[in-house]
Amino acid sequence: MYDIAIIGGGPAGVSAAINARLLGKNFIWMGSRPTSLKAEKAELVKNYPGLPDATGEELSWAFKQHAESMNIPFSVRAVTGVYETGGKFSVLAGNEETEARTVILCLGVNAQKPVEGEEEFLGRGISYCATCDGMLYRGKTIAVAVYDGQFESEVEFLCEIAGTCYVIPLYKGYKGAPAKGKEIIKAPIKYAGGRRVEEVVFKDGRLAVDGVFVLRPSISYTALVHGLATVGGHIAVDRACATNIPGIFAAGDCTGLPYQYAKAVGEGNVAAHSAAQYLSENKGS
Amino acid sequence: MYDIAIIGGGPAGVSAAINARLLGKNFIWMGSRPTSLKAEKAELVKNYPGLPDATGEELSWAFKQHAESMNIPFSVRAVTGVYETGGKFSVLAGNEETEARTVILCLGVNAQKPVEGEEEFLGRGISYCATCDGMLYRGKTIAVAVYDGQFESEVEFLCEIAGTCYVIPLYKGYKGAPAKGKEIIKAPIKYAGGRRVEEVVFKDGRLAVDGVFVLRPSISYTALVHGLATVGGHIAVDRACATNIPGIFAAGDCTGLPYQYAKAVGEGNVAAHSAAQYLSENKGS
Numbered sequence A, B: 001m002y003d004i005a006i007i008g009g010g011p012a013g014v015s016a017a018i019n020a021r022l023l024g025k026n027f028i029w030m031g032s033r034p035t036s037l038k039a040e041k042a043e044l045v046k047n048y049p050g051l052p053d054a055t056g057e058e059l060s061w062a063f064k065q066h067a068e069s070m071n072i073p074f075s076v077r078a079v080t081g082v083y084e085t086g087g088k089f090s091v092l093a094g095n096e097e098t099e100a101r102t103v104i105l106c107l108g109v110n111a112q113k114p115v116e117g118e119e120e121f122l123g124r125g126i127s128y129c130a131t132c133d134g135m136l137y138r139g140k141t142i143a144v145a146v147y148d149g150q151f152e153s154e155v156e157f158l159c160e161i162a163g164t165c166y167v168i169p170l171y172k173g174y175k176g177a178p179a180k181g182k183e184i185i186k187a188p189i190k191y192a193g194g195r196r197v198e199e200v201v202f203k204d205g206r207l208a209v210d211g212v213f214v215l216r217p218s219i220s221y222t223a224l225v226h227g228l229a230t231v232g233g234h235i236a237v238d239r240a241c242a243t244n245i246p247g248i249f250a251a252g253d254c255t256g257l258p259y260q261y262a263k264a265v266g267e268g269n270v271a272a273h274s275a276a277q278y279l280s281e282n283k284g285s
Helices: A011-022 A056-069 A130-137 A149-161 A261-281 B011-022 B056-069 B130-137 B149-161 B261-281
Strands: A002-007 A027-031 A081-084 A089-093 A096-105 A141-146 A164-169 A181-183 A190-193 A197-202 A205-208 A211-215 A248-250 B002-007 B027-031 B081-084 B089-093 B096-105 B141-146 B164-169 B181-183 B190-193 B197-202 B205-208 B211-215 B248-250
Touching: A002 A011, A002 A089, A002 A261, A011 A027, A011 A056, A011 A096, A011 A261, A027 A096, A096 A261, A130 A149, A130 A211, A141 A149, A149 A164, A149 A211, A197 A211, A248 A261, A261 B261, B002 B011, B002 B089, B002 B261, B011 B027, B011 B056, B011 B096, B011 B261, B027 B096, B096 B261, B130 B149, B130 B211, B141 B149, B149 B164, B149 B211, B197 B211, B248 B261
Parallel strands: A002 A027, A002 A096, A096 A248, A141 A164, A141 A211, A164 A181, B002 B027, B002 B096, B096 B248, B141 B164, B141 B211, B164 B181
Antiparallel strands: A081 A089, A089 A096, A190 A197, A197 A205, B081 B089, B089 B096, B190 B197, B197 B205
């Protein structure tokens, strides 16, 4: 079991990882991308002290180099859930489950709002994870709402398993459904059902389904961590970057404005120190 | 009148100044030193993301260069008081008074504890400012408690004015009192008196005085800003780096642990954004 699981490859995550290493903690650092796409795309960052007039790409490179110079590995894993289980946390990413005594969420900004019903039916017919839950739908009818090209192989995997596979692409540059898929080129406005999800609702119609896979690069904070308190669409934290769940900390854009490199890096530092303090105060199994 | 007065030349101050400039604010940046001595003396800083394995001196240089590249001047002025006057603030440094609508305190750690009675008699016979209050003691008996060699000219100035001038050096490398001074080589344990200060108390005796000058490189937060709320010896701030006094913000080591470059820089960024927001919400005279 790890002391700390750091989720997110952006500036806050780098800072948390560097400090976790210097604090002598046994930790894992993971996320869907080793750097933040948003941070990388910044044209010119004039206010990261000490590195004036760097492009987002240059800064991201400098941060990545910093972590590499300390031999800190990054695991590319899209985390789909964080669950508390008896004083420790289980971090799910595809089929992989990682246990840690504390978690630092460096999730960036949630750009995409969940569709109505998405969080309600999560775990009751709606899944964020193709490899985890795909096999449950062998021969059945599923819809796959895809938000990014990185999920192409998951879409193919799901369409191979399912009896009927409706592929709903929701991003630019979509290349077409795999052989066994049926393309639906319109956006869902709601997921509906009773105890479990039963329908994907569009403006002009409905699709009856046994299950829905929602493949997003960023999952909403509350869908990722059940019971996490938010405020104004951000994760609520105190000055120590502690969330409402003891042992879970958060840093960077996910905790609120201003969305800034310096603020993210500062909070990553604070969150790592807070996690270390939590660990020393909560020794045990 | 300035929009913002930023007090402190350390990492938090640099970050606040850079952001105040980018936010288009009319601001002044000042302090007793253009960089933080504590930050500069750091042997090796391994956890400032993007600049791995820099010495404190290298980092301080990089921060200073960053500010200079944006033509942000630093005024060397030892601030002795911040006073609220009708919705704006007056920042006193020696004889100079600066007005600003908001203040960002980047004061670093208060290494020196005030002597008993020091804050109690501040303004009632005890002064932090030789040039401000020296003339009030012409021909009178004063004690000058000096904590740093940088105040040598102030000590000389005071001893020229006073009738009797007890010089109490409280630092290493003291070079001897000026011609008209009398050296007292022991530490005060208390300042005592009635309505005004009357005595400097030592372990083994007392000195009757009309006034006491306390010349410190860092003045306690509450002595500097009357009414400022503190917690555990640090300035109390919320997530926006706002103090209990509307319009006054704080950033860096003065707001509490961890004492870290990244945290200081992050808070300087946040404080500048918060000050800008405060200004836009409190337009007026």
